[in-house]
Amino acid sequence: MGKILGIGLWVCIVTLGAVYGSIYLATAPAGPSDEAKKPALELVRGEPITIPVLAGGDVQGYFLTRISFMMDKEKIKGQKLPVTEMMTDELFTLLVGNKMVDIANVGAFDVMAFRDKVKTEMNARLGEGMVDQVMIEQLDYVSKDAARKAADGAPGAMAKTTVVEGEKVEEKPASGH
Template identity: 80%
Template sequence: MGKILGIGLWVCIVTLGAVYGSIYLATAPAGPSEEDAKKAALELIRGEPITIPVIGGGDVTGYFLTRISFMMDKEKVKGQTLPTTELMTDQLFTLLVGNKMVDIGNVSSFDVNDFREKIKTEMNARLGEGMVDQVLIEQLDYVSKEAARKSADGGSRPMETTTVVEGEKLDEQPASSGH
């Protein structure tokens, strides 16, 4: 009789443990995670393709072909009185023209993270702190002045470019001006 009572008690304890474990594992987290909440507060603002001249020795030596987009705070973008995309393009052009961004002879030494951080810092300084959360580089190529000239003169081959950064692929969405 003692064995049967012990087995019955054992079965009850195992059953209660299994039920408790399954309920604990099946319940959803208390709320959205901090990262999900942060992503929900951000909006993708697509940048325009821009061509930035590289100046060396008082002359244009080539061009950077770039398209940079931003993950920005939705609420702060709504408060902008000017079109966000045009503001970003102007700020990027101001920031990057004439800067020695990349040593074309040694593209592998280019620090992408430092470049992104510099753009983010400068954009937030102009647009307002916390406006830009992430900088997304879709394209960053270099074209020499000679290659651009050959292509413009009707060369049969495609224009020779040097890829500085392999761009990030973004979902094709229409550019938002934040209004």
Template identity: 55%
Template sequence: MIKLVLTGLWVCAVTLGSVYLSIYLATAPVGEAGAENRNTELVPGEMITVPVISDGKVAGYFLTRISFTIDKEKVVDGSLPLNALVTDELFTLLIGNKVIDIANTSAFDLNGFRTQVKQDLNKRLGGDVITEVLVEQLDYLSKDDTRNNSPDAKKLNKKPVTIVEGAAVN
């Protein structure tokens, strides 16, 4: 009987010790890198379709999803229309400035594109609000491909030309 009681006390002590140690390690103080992450917030992007206009006609579409991180301390009221600003910026870059040459997509500079989006958005927001731009998807789908993907099409479905392939952001 004494062996059973001592075994039970030993199991309780080991269990309490392991629970205490796991909680202590899980709530350890955050270092220098964690302090920076507490001030940023991920703003997930929406799927945006940007038409490509050539000779006055729609030639195709850019399918994009761009997320970004913002500095919470620099956001004044917390209700910036960030998705609307990103949509406008993408229309400006992809249609107005034509930063992507459809004929030569391999020459596309992803880092330059991210930097340009970040700089332009921060300029509009009046400070360094955007800390990082994350490109989740950037594809091109020609007008002929969209017709071929319709339910009435008798041709095989074609996939869009992937310009940038990124990881999904949650």
């Protein structure tokens, strides 16, 4: 009786081992994940810039903006010109030349279209695939009168219109080297 139970147990163990082995060997190894296919990205912080809003040959107000980018780390190394200054120039062109923001109707501002436009224009200028993501940290509008009052030392905070609620972009701490 003991021998029959031992043989039955042995057959069960061998069968389970064979099934486990065949399933393990038949399963294809997982290919590289989407994360592995993406290029290594680096945060390039934009400068805070003030862009005048012109209408009728006169300054009507100012955009206060800071836009940062997630950029391909390898492609940044190959740039001969300073990337931050090129980004600032492109933002001036988009916000002054294209009139993308209607100050009279700030609620109609399409943030995603603005980000896509900035990304497309930056990639056209710097090289395809250079900019992966556009992060708007600040995009406010200040009228000329509010700026003048603040410059003259008026008490209280300067009156401004927030066009886009900014994203918090954290900088990596500097290494101690």
